[in-house]
Amino acid sequence: MLFADVVTASAELAATRSRKAKVATLSAVLRAADGAELGPTVAFLSGQTTQARLNAGWRTLADLGVDPAAGSSLTVTEVDTSLDELASAAGSGSAKQRAATLTALFGRATEREQHFLFRLITGELRQGALEGVMLDGIAAAAEVPSEAVRRAFMLSGRLAVTASAALTGGEPALRDFRLELGRPVRPMLATPAESLEEALAENTSRIVEYKMDGARIQVHRDGDEVHIYTRTLREITGHVAELVELVRALPCRSVVLDGETLALTDDGRPRPFQETMSRFGSTREEQVRALLLRPYFFDCLHLDGEDLLDAPLRERNAALREVAGEHVIPGEIEPADPAAILAKAMASGHEGVMVKGLDAPYAAGRRGRAWLKVKPVHTLDLVVLAAEWGHGRRTGFLSNLHLGARDPDGGPPIMVGKTFKGMTDELLAWQTERLRELETRRDSYTVHVRPELVVEIELDGAQTSTRYPGGLALRFARVVRYRPDKEAGDADTIDAVRATVRS
Template sequence: MHAFSALLDSLIYTRSRNAKLKLIADYLLATPDSDRGWAMAALTGDLDLPGVKPAMIRALIESRVDPVLFRMSRDYVGDTAETVALLWPEPVVPVDPAPLSIAQVVDGLMHLSRSDAPAVLAGMLDRCDAEERFALLKMATGALRIGVSARLAKTALANAFGLEVDAVEEVWHGLSPPYESLFAWGTGAGAQPTPADVPVFRPFMLAHGLEDGRVDLADYAAEWKWDGIRVQIVHVAGITRLYSRTGDDVTGSFPEVAAAFSTPGAVDGELLVRGEHQGGTLEDGGGAASFNALQQRLGRKTVSAKMQADYPAFVRLYDILFDGAEDLRELSWTDRRRRLEAFMPRLDPDRFDLSQVIEAEDFTALEAIRAGARDAAIEGVMLKRRDSPYVGGRRVGLWYKWKRDPLTADCVMMYAQRGSGRRSSFYSDYTFGCWTEEGELLPVGKAYSGITDEELKMLDGFVRRNTLNRFGPVREVEKTLVLEIAFDSLHESKRHKSGVAMRFPRIARIRTDKPAAEADLINTLRRMIV
């Protein structure tokens, strides 16, 4: 655990992407199997230790130190794992002095019941120093939050062993931790794993933002960017899998979609929920409901028949990667589009449709079409180079995303809470509200992004100077500061007293020039609902 804890500590305080890549690569080269495999599982979010839960960790520490001291310390530190690691007392009875390995931790915790896990975990914490305890708890709960994405960790592995990261991604989801065959391939001790007869995930082709530029529509095709979740659907050897953009298997959340895709191949599309007008056209929303409706289905391991009926899912297809066993990714977008159109008749029309190409004479005409796109299910426009192959990741000049301009509203800060990680000492999460016609201020959203470090310090100071009440970790503040909030769309919500919910809210400006009484009305927000 010592080497892994040192890696995490270094990654937390490293801002440079290249430096993080080198840190992980050096660790993987110096660490033996199967420790490095389990470390990769932790870094990529593929490690699941079901017997360890945050509530159990809190109960453990509160049995060893004063519960009030722990809660006050947790409130100050902002992270449970770090707080427990620092407060955990030295064991009264001497313990095994031999250092713990990651493999020992995983083997010891993987198959434990929830009743047995506390004693085993406590014994492990007794054998660790503070840094090792932090790493152990972060790994056990699956919440590293160290600024390392799964893609970056895989890139570091590829760099360490001289592999192509896309080749690593190609087989990653067909393998299981601790990835012995993957490291055998990397060290030259084994052959390259292959995805034959396994419905594996392939890296998505991603887009760069179109930053105040223009493209020639003779070279680029335009499609709507739908506001759902990007999915890849793969059917191989009688097995169908749905993968999210991050490669997570979401098949269980959408069983009816998986059951309807029984044609061998792999396609790329947007997972959506049918709106009220299920037979609609692109002009009236294309039959898709807002993201708010889709959210009712996300994250559910089991989905009832009623949920499937109330929020019927379907996929609007963008691209095709495989037709049967034939790999189409090297073909141009134009040729793949032709193959996708030929593939469509083999699919259930109740579960799959085709994202239409936007017809526009030139870019100026496309600008006008995009400006009028305020449907709840449309997020913007995609621009795809007609001769582009399907390549994983972002490649300059091939695909662009041209998101519609955000909506904005002037809102009043109402509550604040400390953040996590490097923001744990600052009040950085803000709840804001708008006025009713009767002059009551009701919450309409929460935001923590969009501000600079200097603005964060200014807002933190405002919260501390203007606190009215404390509710656990939450502070109520004087209703005097106006924040201009940008958001992608607005939806009706029965869960909120205001009746509205924002999609992707972020802070656009701090309006110290505007009196709180002049912030927007909730009725003004309601008129933005589409």
């Protein structure tokens, strides 16, 4: 397949807000890709590459100055091979090698293809094929049910693998995906509820449990072998020895548990989220001793050879209580006084409560209303789009953040406001360094960045406004914390922001 076909499809995706039109475009181009081309095609149209890290930034590409080719000749496979070479360049002479690879690649690309490559490599390619839209495109291309594709993706964790199975083997191949010990499952996520009353009304048969300010973990055990993963499926086993030891001691042969972990103060209250997250990158003995992590499990996906993903929560919860014992998150099934659980959670320093339907299976993503989170303090997870240079004591620091909400139809994040509040000097210094690493362009006042960082914002609702593209403006927004455990695709949608508008 010519690379130009992918570039044309990308332009069509960016030109429409219609989810139906996006799915039709994706379906057509995926059908045209052969087996070897399918992985890179899926990645490119999702705004990603098949390589984890390319080691080439905006400045490197801007300085190339390569004239475009007169006609299209590049194939998808050739582009992917060139990016492999770019990613593998290391050691003495690697900078010259990367420059040569990029020069050769861009020299064979037309002007449209060069523009696409520039945005793809710098992470600026936001054409409207986010995960959910791509999954629907795969289903349409393979003529299989969307639910079968979503389930296979939940179990495989990789879009390209899911697409290959769907397009080469159809629904039977998708059904072959199973939960495998040691391969993380994409997590089921919760939807915000406006109030406890709303959450209870939507799930009349329910469990109410604490919503903790911790880090999501998924643990796998097979005999003595233990693996622990974050929300983004990154393995952290080597950094959390105390959790590994605890899981090995559970009364079972094999298990997969979903839960939260956090560091506690001496009186049992949660430490700041950043302190918990700091453990995921450290093996220093003194830090480990000072910040022991405590797990709280809330779901059981497998126990002693039996997969429980499709079982209702009431059965999964029974298995959880059997195996996790004192490490089950606080909560009650069919509680007589849900408000008392919320009050107790808040008094203990936690965020609120979760209300979960007892009849629902485990499903990845923010789909349906089976899990609802109730947080009295209203917060949103938004994407940082840019930041303005500060003044006064903040001179030299990137301070005023431009904030975007996720477009549920797959478009680029939609700007909904700015804030410079809630930042300590330490956070300002870290933020400035990190945002400069993500820089794509700048003017005298503002540094624009790749939309990768997710920040939790506390706000007093939103109001209608013509000032920002989303038609909304955040009221009294302040930074609570950055969320390194989340990706841009996990950010709240523009619909979630609209839901905070006060009538």
